[in-house]
Amino acid sequence: ETGVTQSPTHLIKTRGQQVTLRCSSQSGHNTVSWYQQALGQGPQFIFQYYREEENGRGNFPPRFSGLQFPNYSSELNVNALLLGDSALYLCASTQVGGGLQTQYFGPGTRLLVL
Amino acid sequence: GQNIDQPTEMTATEGAIVQINCTYQTSGFNGLFWYQQHAGEAPTFLSYNVLDGLEEKGRFSSFLSRSKGYSYLLLKELQMKDSASYLCAVPSASGGSYIPTFGRGTSLIVHP
Numbered sequence: 001e002t003g004v005t006q007s008p009t010h011l012i013k014t015r016g017q018q019v020t021l022r023c024s025s026q027s028g029h030n031t032v033s034w035y036q037q038a039l040g041q042g043p044q045f046i047f048q049y050y051r052e053e054e055n056g057r058g059n060f061p062p063r064f065s066g067l068q069f070p071n072y073s074s075e076l077n078v079n080a081l082l083l084g085d086s087a088l089y090l091c092a093s094t095q096v097g098g099g100l101q102t103q104y105f106g107p108g109t110r111l112l113v114l
Numbered sequence: 115g116q117n118i119d120q121p122t123e124m125t126a127t128e129g130a131i132v133q134i135n136c137t138y139q140t141s142g143f144n145g146l147f148w149y150q151q152h153a154g155e156a157p158t159f160l161s162y163n164v165l166d167g168l169e170e171k172g173r174f175s176s177f178l179s180r181s182k183g184y185s186y187l188l189l190k191e192l193q194m195k196d197s198a199s200y201l202c203a204v205p206s207a208s209g210g211s212y213i214p215t216f217g218r219g220t221s222l223i224v225h226p
Contacts, residue, residue, distance in 0.1 A: 033213075041219070090156060107156050
């Protein structure tokens, strides 16, 4: 148990729909990162939030957006879903300055787009 | 940019030793991470190397050669529970944070 929780655990959507995934960070962690992991691949960095502001972004289109709230929980929103968005979505929290070795991943949300 | 290469799959026998290699190309080196990921679960941190050499942590050791852009994870006395995907990751600096680039992972299958 890492103290990072995500909801829902599984989700099925259809092409064109919108989805919101949620993450609750470990206590004391004020930075959250989101990753997309396709089957058989490593996690791909989507973006990172620190103090409710985006603090780095990977090579993902604008239809991937996020929010971080004052209690350090966060959301990943994906609009206009494509079949290729089917993946495991991971969030990870860390304390700024703590280094990636202190990054803790949540269990992930498995999204299937039909 | 970052480029990471690791074997897709390896098999080994319980009790044996296995070495999982990772080669990387990066514009700026900020250390190398290894993670373990069991099927259907989140990655968990195993090791972090920033200087050349071998770092040992129980049954797991990790080696780094910065001049060769090469690392390996060594697993000794393999157990069935070691069957998992092993991810190599290299972070790059971006603003005030470090953004990791992960390899595709090496799926290790441990046989009895």
